[in-house]
Amino acid sequence: MNTRYWTDHFRRNARHRPEPDWQAPIHLQGPAMRKLVRSLQQFQLGDGGGPAYLIAWNHRRRLAADPAFKDLVDLWFTEEKEHSRLLGDALKRFGAPEIRSHWSFGLFCGVRKLAGVDFELQALLLTEIVSHVYYKMLRRHIDDEAVRGLCALIIRDEAGHIAFHRARLAAEAGRAGDRRGRFGEAMFRLRGLAAGTVLWVNHRAALRAAGATDGEFYRGIWSGMDGFLRGLRADRARARVGGGVKTCEELVAECA
Ligand SMILES: [Fe+2]
Numbered sequence: 001m002n003t004r005y006w007t008d009h010f011r012r013n014a015r016h017r018p019e020p021d022w023q024a025p026i027h028l029q030g031p032a033m034r035k036l037v038r039s040l041q042q043f044q045l046g047d048g049g050g051p052a053y054l055i056a057w058n059h060r061r062r063l064a065a066d067p068a069f070k071d072l073v074d075l076w077f078t079e080e081k082e083h084s085r086l087l088g089d090a091l092k093r094f095g096a097p098e099i100r101s102h103w104s105f106g107l108f109c110g111v112r113k114l115a116g117v118d119f120e121l122q123a124l125l126l127t128e129i130v131s132h133v134y135y136k137m138l139r140r141h142i143d144d145e146a147v148r149g150l151c152a153l154i155i156r157d158e159a160g161h162i163a164f165h166r167a168r169l170a171a172e173a174g175r176a177g178d179r180r181g182r183f184g185e186a187m188f189r190l191r192g193l194a195a196g197t198v199l200w201v202n203h204r205a206a207l208r209a210a211g212a213t214d215g216e217f218y219r220g221i222w223s224g225m226d227g228f229l230r231g232l233r234a235d236r237a238r239a240r241v242g243g244g245v246k247t248c249e250e251l252v253a254e255c256a
């Protein structure tokens with residue numbers, strides 16, 4: 001993996017970030033507003049507001065073995081913390097407090113700690129793919145200029161995170177061979193559907209109140225996983241025949 005590419009990507013992405021218009025008029029009210037606030041509160045906690053770093057029991061060993069990878073993980077989580085800051089400012093705009101805990105996030109963190117860093121990285125990747133769909137649906141359906149501005153920034157960052165994972169997995173397969181094949185892909189999709197369903201259980205009300213549908217969400221996450229797996233397969237095939245590595249810009253555009 002070309003770590004220099006990715007360091008440059010994160011540094012570039014930290015520039016030109018138009019702040020959402022927090023002072024824009026608020027049109028939302030009633031149940032639609034309350035449901036949106038509950039959804040944003042959970043994302044504020046889960047998207048960089050809780051332990052915004054790897055927490056698996058063996059993560060330190062993995063990072064110590066590869067300092068360049070650790071630097072990228074640091075940059076990745078710096079962006080996750082920024083998501084929490086943006087979501088916290090949206091809550092302030094709506095006069096709502098941040099929350100300190102939620103059952104789904106507690107469960108997610110517990111599993112990540114116990115299951116080890118490889119599982120954790122895959123779980124985080126799947127979370128990025130399904131959250132990317134959530135933010136795109138939020139931007140499409142919620143009638144609030146500041147929320148749309150926040151979504152635009154986070155969608156852009158998450159495309160970079162998904163692309164970063166694709167580059168990481170393609171490079172790992174190049175070294176160790178792709179042992180998991182189609183079975184691994186099927187497991188990936190199953191876990192993604194599970195992660196997506198947990199997200200949808202908690203956030204469906206807010207998006208449905210704004211006009212989104214169940215089909216839209218599930219089509220979105222299926223196409224996100226499908227695009228990721230197809231891209232990764234192509235990257236691995238290219239690596240096997242000694243083809244060049246795609247640039248960050250190309251990968252991020254494919255994952256947008
Ligand atoms: Fe995020």
Ligand SMILES: [Fe+2]
Binds near residue numbers: 080128157158161
């Ligand atoms: Fe992310």
